[in-house]
Amino acid sequence: MTYHRAVDATVWVMPLMNFKFYIDALAQAGVEPNDIEYNSKVQDWRFQTATPNNTTPYIHAYWNINYGPVVFDMPASVEGIGIFGTVMDAWQRPLDDVGSKGRDHGLGAKYFLVPANYDGPLLRNALVYEPETNFGFSVLRPIIAGGPTEENLAEASALTKQIKVYPLSKAGGEAATNYVDVYSAPLEMTPKMDGAIYGHIHEMIGEEVVLDHDFAMMGALARIGIKRNEPFEPDADLQAIYNAAGPEALEYMMTSTIVSSIHLCSKGKSGQRLSLMGRERRNGTKNTHHIKTTWHAARFTTRSSQALRTTRPQPTTSI
Incomplete structure (x- = not known):
């Protein structure tokens, strides 16, 4: 039972883990909360994240409203260049699109992020949001x-350096924002799904808000040795479960994604097919090569998962 709960917990917490590895990688590159990370050139292979592209340079920032409200200040677009992206909470739930195609339509705006039940001073002419998490971040291009x-x-870099993130306490004056060019820096922002992932889960659960709909998972996490405000000290048996459950969770998510893509590919009408990459519409002819390739990949992944489940050393005890 503990093993299956460990797998379920890892799948459940994946959005939060994506965020954690994202801010950990930025911190290792010298990007601190309220800093603006940018790429002076289009990023290359050293920019490792779940869904990157190599057409426009990325801009990132992150913050923590547990210490008080934060202002996210977007500049207006200039001729030929605008900045567009999304402001999200730590679970990657969007608060709003910002910038040239966002709520301010490229005119610039101050986005005022406040903690839950905030009753302090507001910022004149700002757009107010109340995220459900302490941490938040933005992904812009x-x-x-x-x-x-x-x-x-x-x-574009000059316009980027007009973006500002600062606490409310520094509003009204010259809020100094640090800009960090990470082009060519190795950024490994993809979660590593091994036994160490549970330590990362413990860390983030301790730093983040627990909402009412999370209570059931808090119980499941406690059952596998992850409790808020308590030390994380797995013994050898529990660590063995972690070491097996982390990779199993990854296999489950990979297989589910491939099978879902097959389902989408097979539901088109009049020869239209929805492909896994880019969701491109295929008109007039069926994309049978894509379906066949995806189907073989799914069979291979499923068989590999079954083989790994049967050959992987299992924990010696059930906790």
């Missing part, structure tokens, strides 16, 4: 009309 030429990238 410049929209460059002429493409990422050297000149345009320089202008």
Whole structure:
């Protein structure tokens, strides 16, 4: 039972783990809360995250409203260049789109992020949001009309350096924001699904808000040795369960994704198919090659998972 709960917990907490590995990688690159991380050039293979692209340079920031309200200040677009993205909480739930295609429509705005039940002073003309988590972050990209030429990238970086993140206590004055160019820095932001993932879960559960709908999972986490405000000290038997459950959770998510893509591919009408990559519409002809390839991948993944389940050393005890 403990093993299965450990697998379920890892699947449940995956959005939060994506966020944690994201801020851990940024911190290792010298990006602290309220800093603006940007790429002066289009990122390359060293930018490791779940769904990257190599067409526009990414911009990131993260913060923690547990210490008080935070202001996220977006600049107005300039000729030929605008910045667009999303502000999210730690579970990657969107608060709003911002920038040229977002709520401010490229005119610039102050987004005021306040803790739950906040009754303090507000910020004049700001857009107010009450996230459900302490941590939050933004993922932005410049929209460059002429493409990422050297000149345009320089202008995009200059516009990026007008984005500001600062606590309410520094509003009204010159809020100093630190800008960190991470181009060429190795950023490993993809969660590593091994036995160590449970230590990361314990850390984030201790730092984040527990909402009413999370109470059932708090009980499941306690059953596998993860409790808020208590030391995380798994013994050898429990660590053996972690070591097996982390990879199993990854296999489950990979297989589920492939099987879901097969389902989508097989539901098209009049020869239209929804592909896994980019959700491109296929008109007129059936994308049978994609379906066949995906089907074989799913069979391989399923068989591999079954083989790993039968050959992986199992915990010696059930906790």
